[in-house]
Amino acid sequence: MGERKRVAIPIRPAPGADLPAGERAAVLDAVERHRSLEGALLPVLHAIQDRLGWIPPKAVPLIAFELNITRADVHGVITFYHYFRQHPPGRHVIHLCRAEACQAVGAVALEDHARRVLGSEMHGTSVDGSHSLEPVYCLGNCAMGPSLLYDGELHACVTPERFDELLHAAKTSGERA
């Protein structure tokens, strides 16, 4: 019988130790500002996504540790809500309305156009990394559809031509910057 090899089992690994410093700071700041709220998890997740544009899966253990809830709770909430992203977005995010009122005025054709022009499916990002395309179910602009949010800004009566103009404007302002 040889000697058994001793394996050190980390009882409490430092949560979030493998997070890049910037992301770690964003998480800790979000927690610090919201931890006293009743039901703090959603406000914390919003604050992280507002800052980083997404919620890195590696941040889950740190959020769970800081709020004293399980990682399963945090993961479960992030994956339940369509708005929370687990992948970094492109430089711009387009939330395109797919709901009935927009369908009545051409949203299906607009969605086809958007996917073709960006070369991306819904929930994807264009190959050049410029635009992420997300579906959204109603922006409350139902009398003047089709509607979309471009980096959080609402646009009304969006035809395929208008969509192309938006992309073009982003491209030219990107070149200037």
Next chain:
Amino acid sequence: MSVTVYVPREATARALGADAVARALQEEAARRGVAIRLVRNGSRGLFWLEPLIEIETPQGRIGYGPVKSADVPGLFEAGALQGHPHRLCQGAVESIPYLKRQERLTCARLGVIDPVSLEDYRAHGGYAGLGAALAMQPAEIVQTVTDSGLRGRGGAAFPTGIKWKTVLGTAGQQKYIVCNADEGDSGTFSDRLLMEGDPFCLIEGMTIAALAVGATRGYIYLRWEYPQAHAILGQAIAAAYQHGLLGADVMGSGRAFELQVRMGAGAYICGEETSLLESLEGRRGQIRFKPPLPAIKGLFGCPTVVNNVITFASVPIILARGAAHYRDFGMGRSRGSLPIQLTGNIARGGLVERAFGVTLRELLYDYGGGTRSGRPIRAVQVGGPLGAYWPESRFDTPLDYEAFAAAGGMLGHGGIVVFDDTVDMAAQARYAMEFCAIESCGKCTPCRIGSTRGVEVIDRLVAGDRSALQETVLRDLCNTMVYGSLCALGGLTPYPVLSALDYFPEDFSKPAARQAVGS
């Protein structure tokens, strides 16, 4: 003397260029050395005229719209600041027939006032309702709301006074007032318009509810898709705290009410009240079994009033003018007024607040002016994505909760989505199932699994694969969903599906559709 010019700060008006128009107005005024006072009001809800600018004149407020920033120099040239004629002039705004023929009770201040000015709000009757409530016993407030006949405007139409009475009668160390501002139904925006155009009205309504049931904390659960409403509510709540209208001592009464806004994160199901409470508590928005009712065990297990934005916003006028004033509007058991939203393929889309009893036909043609595309109206969907699709033969149904239910429909939150004759109703039915599959919380099987199976069955039906059999399966599946689902999402998704099938059967067997699916 400076001229007062109103340019809406509401989301649709901004999406149509209101900010650029506001900038152009200021630049042009500066260039001409004319003094103007720019007020960013809410929207009147006449969206085909947005951006609608209004000029304060001795003859009243004169409207011009839809204005583009390039029109601004021409407007100055024509003397718009004096209310002079211009091709975009709509005359006195209050006399525009679309607005003049409305009965604006809840939405009376929309577009009239600066939404974040307490001074404006008070000058237009604001806080009279809370003032009246402070002189009453809690049970009297509840009785007034009960007597008004007000029913939940979120869609379920439950009598508001009865709900409040339950919370009042339930003992609890802590009680909550929760506003459901997760207006997720497609074809609705009245909550958003109210929050962006008259946020103090919501705050006042919630405060009255707090006094009525003995609650000291409140939350507005707002969907993330409404950033403009979030910004405006934030300003209004801060102002209310600053002026002692929220906080430890509301209007010097010694009563406390703390109010916060919480953001949703894109889950349609969180408009269901128990899911909403789960979400507020920081969890997945999965629905809860009922009973216990939220009125007895709600947020964090405490007695909780959960009402929709429009419901709360209807309370101040009821308290200010008395239950009878409100109850005198309406028909049958639907008392008061409903802010109706005309949307989709409609020429004059917008907000129409009318007493219950107005017919769909009157709304679609007299107000809405038919379709935007100029083609005939083929179908309307009333009551959001869970509402039935109706053909023209149903257009004489009056807007009344009971009349709609009797006709197999649902009035819901008062959203009307219009489709012209190019619509493919089989595609709409399929989408209803698809939407249910995307948004199902997953708690009950009929909704979670039934919706996905529903998409598949509709695909086979449209493809002509043993059609009679598929139709039987679809109807059977819908029956299971209606009677076996835990909440309205799974329970009502069959309404758009079956109404499309019943009223528009030809769309489920047309060759074009077969080819599209086969390709």
